[in-house]
Amino acid sequence: MRTEADACLRRDLRYVYGDGVTYSLMLGLGETYVPAFALAIGMSEVAAGWIVAIPMLAGALLQLVSPLAVRRLRSHKRWVVICASLQAASFLGFFIAAVAGRIPDALLFLIAALYWGTNLGAGPAWNTWVETLVPRTIRARYFAVRGRSCQAAALLGTVGAGLALHLGASIELTVFAVLFALAGLSRGASTWFLARQSEPYPMPHHQRDVRLADLIRRMRHGADGRLLVYLLALQTAVQIAGPFFTPYMLGELHFSYLRFLTIVATAFIAKMAAYPYMGNLARRWGSQKLLLVCGAGIVPLSALWIFSHNLVYLLCVQVVGGIIWSGYELAVFLLFFERIDHSERTSLLTLFNLTNAAALVGGALIGGLLLGALGSTAAAYHKIFGLSGIARILTLVLLMRLRVSGPLVSAASIPARTVALRPNTGALQHPLVGGMGGDEDAEID
Template identity: 30%
Template sequence: MKITDAATKKSLKASFKDGIFAGAMTGFTQEYFTPFLLLLGGTVRHVGFLSALPNLTASLGQLISAEIVTWLGSRKKTITLFVFLQAVMLIPMIGVALYKHSSPALFIAFVVLFTCFGALANPAWGSLMSDLVPTGQRGHYFGWRNKTLSFVTIGTMFAAGILLFFMKKADVYWGFALLFACAFIWRIISWYFLTKMHEPPLHSPKENHFTLFQFLARLHTSNFAQFVLFVSLMNFSVNVAAPFFNVFMLKDLKFNYLLYTVINLTATFTTYCTIARWGRHADKVGNLKIIQTTAPLIAFIPVLWIINRNTLFLIVAQVFSGFLWAGFNLCSSTFIYDAVSPEKRTRCIAYFNTLNGTALCLGAITGGFLLPVLPPLFGHKMLTLFLISSLLRICVGLTLPRKLKEVRQVEHIKSDELFFSMIGIRPMIGIERKTIRY
């Protein structure tokens, strides 16, 4: 991949440095909000709200993100403003950890604001980055970028787990305070590099402005609107169970912080190993083909937790999970960049995130209310919830993707051929066997 424009190359370098420190912040926060909430005395219902409310407020906030870009007159200003505010929200979290006796509800409120501010920057960031990266190279570029930055997240997540493991013998509250303090520093450095990016001019005539209701009215005719519906229903199905895997590990399986970190890191590490390869395949066979292949298989991830809770088996299950989610998530995001014109991209990304955030919220709330009344499966109510999530995933994953259309010229390939090429048994021409390293 060659990008020759000097301003574009400078911006992508700045964005990459931003991503390094944003990834470090993610490693110190994303998987540790739930353990800290449980430490504060949070219940399963609190965990449901911890997943639901940030997604709901973030999704509703993004309804106005396109208008904020118009009001500020710049995608870059929008990004830097909300990234800075997101960093600031880590300061009260440090205070909660030091005080030790704060209510779970107060901590959830801070996470809601933290997530919402970060989400408000996303549509503008996606629009800006898609302008900087040429159309036929997005799978390659974003696959390479995400793979490289995943390594940072893996390292910091592992470091955070080790820190909490040893701090538990002294004062684990201080351990969480250190995590949030480091995350604040990483995000401020990330914000600094974002200020160094170049913003290509964007002209958005009024005829490209449309409301969410106008967007929804096109569900029956618009390929992109149907794609958004599919991903939203998939995320609802996933999030019926997803927030409770961490609770299951810490409460039911009694994992310590180190083992909890290793299990979570396995999926992230697998993503690191495979996402660049997914990107190369996406550029050749299209994003939609990969989505159609991975979506039904994602349904079997919760089933693996039902079959066996042995630690080594769960690590294998997480390898399977990371492999599939790497392809699905990468191609879901790059499909948007291909399907939407630059003038409409900020607004479409905002509506995509709004509907998906709402679906994630409703899924978490549904799971939280179902869990107390479900019968146990193999002695655990959560396993019943995992089974429900699996059934919902397979219903969505087998039906809706088949109705979608690829938006660019690509090579045609069968799903089994794609799978064997991905794992290196029968690589496609132009996809080197050596690029898999795991």
Template identity: 30%
Template sequence: MQLGVPGWITWMADLVPRQIRGRYFSQRNRFAGGFAIGVSLLGGIVLDFFREKDSAYDGYLVLFLLACTAGLAAFFFLGKQPEPPQADPQPLPPLSTYLSRPFQNKNYRRILAFYLALLFPVGISAPYFSAHLIKVLEWDFRLVAATSIGTSIVSLIVEPIWGKLVDRHGHRPVLILCTIGITHLPIYYAFGPYDLYWPFFANALLAGAFWPGLNLAMFGLLLETTPQEGKAGFLAVQATLNGFMNFLASGLGGILALWLASVHFEWNGLLFNNYQILFFLSAMLRVPSLLLLLRISEPTATRTYVLVRRAFIPLDRTISFGRHILAIPKGKASHIKENKNFSDSFAGQISTGSVISPDRQAEQDQTRSSDPDQ
């Protein structure tokens, strides 16, 4: 499947105008996510049906056959997509030059370093989230599918939001926000009590909120930063390194899971096993990727704090909350400070008697009117 990724991404760069890429791909992912909700629910029902008949392997076989059928249908529709006319192909440079050219681009090297540093900890723990729910917590497949459905529902809601933010503010600030958001996600599994459901569903909902933004911004950043000439080579190098990193991370994760299989202990009233150690390790190893992300340059992008403040403007218009929680404008802040100083000064004069309060003034006026000598 990875063989077709560079060609498909290059094709999408030609088909989709730069100005609407964020919104277009967010809508595309939104439709795909909506379909995934129904498919996840159907898959859970099918697996539970065959599991009750002690033939779980037959259930997996049915799902794999359905997946192959869907893949053939996708191939058919892909062939119906019209393609814009292409210029005359240029002769390819030597293979060594073709493969080394991406590494001569400083900013592209930084993008690769960030994404590979993020893929490694993600790949270590990714295969074991469902295994922890099914084998350790003994959840049924319907409940496991419910977490995926929750993730998909949140993705449907936030995809258009991330698309608009990418188009308006650039890819880098969205990547920073979403990387911060996904860094702590494995902690919910690492320290989630076995008898509670909410930490695992909270993980699913937050994953649905932040992963779509990260994937969308990363995809757009690759299209934006790679040159038009030789774009396929840049993307091929990136896809190759991604595949190698996923292979390395999943292999290391499997070795660690087997090596720690006998580890079971209790700490502070919580039970821990080998999977949870991997989850904690994954969360800690995601932090350095954020530091590498800060080194990426995108001249047309706004600063992250600007994106955050402007993202609160629609909320401020509806419930008058957004901008006030972030900052008070300078003029308003000085006005509030002057009012506060005046109030403190006025209260001090009342306490010393230099200024008479309204209640005391009314009392003195009433005394004067009742005294005949005055």
């Protein structure tokens, strides 16, 4: 009996690992280049920026439906597999658009909404499910190994896709069609790995729902509220410029895909390489000081793009930005998990993701409307980069008012799931709740 249980565990660990790697490969091959594809088929630069921002709200809203869907299906696994299957199918829409060479803007936004809706909609249920598959004693080490492999897969996909687009510039849309087909197949493989995993506890009983009214109440009182308000304010400020770096590089500066790839990959590599060192700083300084330093460091990053478009200069900006964003995200993860009860984590993070997505869309709408009004020129881009910097300065008032405790959670025990690659932040990551806890020194045979 023990041998059978061990065999099931090892099989589940292999499948969880396989799901992560193939999912990450999909990100690099497909999602990273959706704004570039939007430009290639003739969408405006504003719309190409919005295509990776506005549809994320659909994902955040679908997360609210997730608990009801899980209860109706009486299974976290079934809901996750359904979402993953639909996400894989969304690439069929991108593929058809690439083959046709044109698509109405509204339809492309609808396809992107399906992609993001199913991507983020599966997140809470997957977090709860995976926590029942990976024993607590090996979680930290297992998800650290898995995380590094996922980062490598995302980078491999990004580099491979960028090189293919660079070399196939004369048949650009054909290359996009092939990339979207490969991305869909990667997510299809990920779905197969998900379907092969066991589900020992279809409906765990240790989860507690937090209502939106409770989250708003917490935002109005005490240190928790000040932290949440700061995070949402900074998200809004950052997203005034964030979605428009890709249109700026490809549409305005006319960078080659090789240059674009180099800039995106540099931020991603710098961010991932800095993460362990930021963990050491979190242990030495505490999470609040790390947040103060990195939150201040974020302020000038968008404005630095105004001064030059020299490749070496921008690569230096990307390295600095990747390092700063690494520390900021780690500090935020630590502060969240030291202050949220274990039974509320999935529910509360779901609600936070909704408010965070609303802030993201709000910032993107401000930046896009301003860019459209000013005419999508280099000077117009510089204005929204500068406005984003000014808005970030204003968030420093909120940052300086924070008074929160030092880390109670080990920096090494909070793995993250990459859900997108972005030129300005390196990667968009969500904390992997189900990967927390356990003995970091435990071995995986």
